[in-house]
Amino acid sequence: MEVIGVGFGRTGTASLKKALEILGFGPTYHTREIFRDPRRLADWDAAVSGAEMDWDKVFDGYRSTVDWPAAAFWRELIEKYPEARVILTVREPRAWHRSCMRTIFMVYRRDLPSRIAVSLMRIPLMMANRQLRNFNPVFDGVFRRHFGSGPIDDEDYAAEVFDRHVREVKQTVPADRLLVYRVEEGWPPLCKFLGVGVTFEPFPHDNDQRAFDKTVKGFVAQGLGRLATEPFRAAGRLLRGRSASAKQTSSETP
Template sequence: MALKVIGAGPGRTATFSTKFALEHIGYGPCYHMVEVFRNARRNIPLWQNVVDGKPDWDAIFDGYSSVTDNPACVYWRELAEFYPEAKVVLTVRDADAWVESCNDTINSPRMLSSLEGSDLLQMLQGTYLSQFGENIDDREWMANWYRAFNAEVIDTIPSNRLLVFHPKDGWEPLCDFLEVPVPSEPFPRVNSRDELGGASDEQGGLPADPEQLEAFAGGYIDELRRKAFA
């Protein structure tokens, strides 16, 4: 199964809500960082191969028809070239709000320190975190990086292949872009800062052990799926 939709927006741009939305309108399953976690013992080595310059995109996305979030969004350019028929969705938000949300969740010292010495952190350092170098705590630099990232996607992907999408706009722009009917249900809104922070706070961050990480991710996906269309 080749990818049909590539989500270029970084984490904390409603990528989890977009994952559930894409699945709901027929573009599922949708890959997301939490899918890396849910099958960590298989997926982390595959992403480490990407870091090492040996990507096997078909193996990584086997069984998936769309993708959002880290670490895949780091490789939006490569994926757009590898899957030339796929459409690209760039989820966006205010740059300063993005930095604040990242600092409270996926970039927080609590979250990253819980993974110290793990294969997962090594993979993250080679993919997502490598974009920032030593600047991850510099709010202004990060906001400017985010603006430049979005501009590069917009300047690179042809306009007829790209949707710049703020999930607060709901179903209509996404469904129009993908040429599918608009669902009657409200657009899913999940994975707020409080939900992710609370889930990780219960255990002091993310589990570094792959087996425990898989169990955490499975439960987290199920919990958010229940909330998605409640």
């Protein structure tokens, strides 16, 4: 592990992931890796449950990590990988919280339309991949490592948690090992910190909102497709079962 991103999600972590990979510090672990391989969710289920983690196994094949869920375990990771450089992505806390409430914190919204929408999305998401059925509980455990039992939907409280996280990282990580970074700063501070030359490739300003929407819509569409075809698959299984039973009965008849 060469680079550890300790910034909260929705602080430009998707852009940072791509930037690190362009600069040769990839593959980079990000929340999206769980959607690509839902079996990885089991790692974080164990982590939030307090299990002793084999971080080398969790991050096998990766050279860096950004975003949640790993950022919730930043203290453990910077201790496990003392030579890794640490990047804290930041943005204005209240704008950050509003962005989260439109996406990853939507499950904490209390208005009725949002609660209905979240409930309706769960069914096709589970149909798309049943290994994701625990996604919300696991990530609630991830978020609670920062927020405790406080109201995640409360902007004042969330902004306070954000600021406290920034302070704690700055107080814990030696200054020569830490980059406090806004992705709009682009390549110069990032390349200087990582000790590489500035690339002429455009900085990857990834749209987190669009990427989030695309990922969710993809799983919902996949799940709805499975829901629509499930009766036909069930009928096929039933017919195959009956056919196999009939063949077995026929072979047993003298």
